[in-house]
Amino acid sequence: MKLLDLFITSSKPVIEILLITSVGFYLALDGVNLLGHDARKYLNNIVFYVFSPCLIGSRLAESVSYESLVKIWFMPVNVLLTFVIGSVLGWLVIVITKPPKHLRGLIVGCCAAGNLGNMPLIIIPAVCKEKGGPFGDPESCHTFGMGYVALSMAMGSVYIWTYVYNLMRVLSCSPVETQESVESNYDSYKVPLIASKEEEEEHHKVGRWEKVKQRLNSLSEKVNLKTIFAPSTIAAIIALVIGLINPLRKLVISTAAPLRVLQDTVTIVGDAAIAAMTLIIGGNLLRGMKSSGMKKSCVIGVLVARYILLPMSGVLIVRGAYKLDLITSEPLYQFVLLLQYAVPPAMNLGTITQLFGIGESECSVIMLWTYSLASISLTLWPTFFMWLVA
Numbered sequence: 401m402k403l404l405d406l407f408i409t410s411s412k413p414v415i416e417i418l419l420i421t422s423v424g425f426y427l428a429l430d431g432v433n434l435l436g437h438d439a440r441k442y443l444n445n446i447v448f449y450v451f452s453p454c455l456i457g458s459r460l461a462e463s464v465s466y467e468s469l470v471k472i473w474f475m476p477v478n479v480l481l482t483f484v485i486g487s488v489l490g491w492l493v494i495v496i497t498k499p500p501k502h503l504r505g506l507i508v509g510c511c512a513a514g515n516l517g518n519m520p521l522i523i524i525p526a527v528c529k530e531k532g533g534p535f536g537d538p539e540s541c542h543t544f545g546m547g548y549v550a551l552s553m554a555m556g557s558v559y560i561w562t563y564v565y566n567l568m569r570v571l572s573c574s575p576v577e578t579q580e581s582v583e584s585n586y587d588s589y590k591v592p593l594i595a596s597k598e599e600e601e602e603h604h605k606v607g608r609w610e611k612v613k614q615r616l617n618s619l620s621e622k623v624n625l626k627t628i629f630a631p632s633t634i635a636a637i638i639a640l641v642i643g644l645i646n647p648l649r650k651l652v653i654s655t656a657a658p659l660r661v662l663q664d665t666v667t668i669v670g671d672a673a674i675a676a677m678t679l680i681i682g683g684n685l686l687r688g689m690k691s692s693g694m695k696k697s698c699v700i701g702v703l704v705a706r707y708i709l710l711p712m713s714g715v716l717i718v719r720g721a722y723k724l725d726l727i728t729s730e731p732l733y734q735f736v737l738l739l740q741y742a743v744p745p746a747m748n749l750g751t752i753t754q755l756f757g758i759g760e761s762e763c764s765v766i767m768l769w770t771y772s773l774a775s776i777s778l779t780l781w782p783t784f785f786m787w788l789v790a
Contacts, residue, residue, distance in 0.1 A: 424682020455670030463547020688768025714741025
């Protein structure tokens with residue numbers, strides 16, 4: 401395909417995202433109020449507990465097998481690298497822009513955690529169905545592409561609720577002027593890295609092994625296992641079991657499977673996740689327009705990190721992995737790996753700030769600008785990625 405054709409192909413899914421997002425934005429207006437704060441909260445819970453697990457479970461179980469899992473082993477590593485590199489870039493943004501202490505966790509989280517859910521879920525099917533596209537047969541492209549995205553989404557969910565959640569909890573700090581109002585919330589989530597003097601004196605009275613046990617017990621009490629084993633994570637585990645165990649796969653997944661109706665039902669429910677998550681994004685953007693107080697330099701730093709530096713590092717990593725024969729030469733697989741570096745911040749970050757009670761309005765501002773400019777990033781970078789792998 402010519403470069404212009406690639407640009408047109410990559411722009412169509414972005415237009416779809418913008419249209420659905422604009423509908424969510426309209427429904428959240430005060431005059432309409434069909435997608436107000438409470439409605440978004442309830443819809444977000446439905447997406448979190450029902451739609452997303454069904455989507456991940458159905459797509460992953462259908463596309464995964466032992467052979468395919470061996471072929472795409474690098475994807476969980478690649479997703480982890482996006483989080484780690486994003487964290488480093490986020491820390492650089494903090495060093496350069498010097499935001500208030502209570503926003504450090506938010507900035508690092510926005511740079512680290514990408515939207516590996518509804519963005520690729522819209523982009524991949526739209527790119528696959530283009531005639532003469534770079535990824536071959538539209539049906540095979542859609543099947544394997546959605547499997548890649550499902551695994552990407554599942555791994556992203558695991559890393560967000562383990563790595564990013566705890567990273568933001570450690571870095572976040574209540575501001576001085578509102579310390580009393582959020583102190584109880586903050587203390588319940590923060591993990592102490594340095595023991596107090598009283599703790600040190602107590603530790604001196606016991607043996608070294610007792611010190612280790614006390615520290616581990618203290619940490620385990622503060623780690624929320626419910627966030628680690630989120631519904632999407634459980635769905636991914638079940639899908640992997642069904643997809644990898646051949647008798648179960650023949651029972652549920654194959655065309656003539658006796659329990660095929662279960663797979664079809666879960667797929668129907670899961671398909672609603674794409675529209676619902678995008679509508680929520682549109683509704684949340686309205687809140688960002690009404691919020692203020694976020695330093696412009698911080699927002700610009702997040703934009704540069706997510707839309708320039710992170711995709712550039714992704715090109716180096718993915719192409720380097722290909723040169724070292726760590727990944728296959730399949731263009732669609734490489735495209736999905738590259739796309740993981742170019743998406744806007746994950747919407748789950750808004751949920752995390754709500755849990756902490758810190759940085760909610762600032763998170764809305766960052767989301768407003770990152771998702772507004774995502775139309776440019778998700779057009780230019782996918783165009784370059786398709787040209788690179790085709």
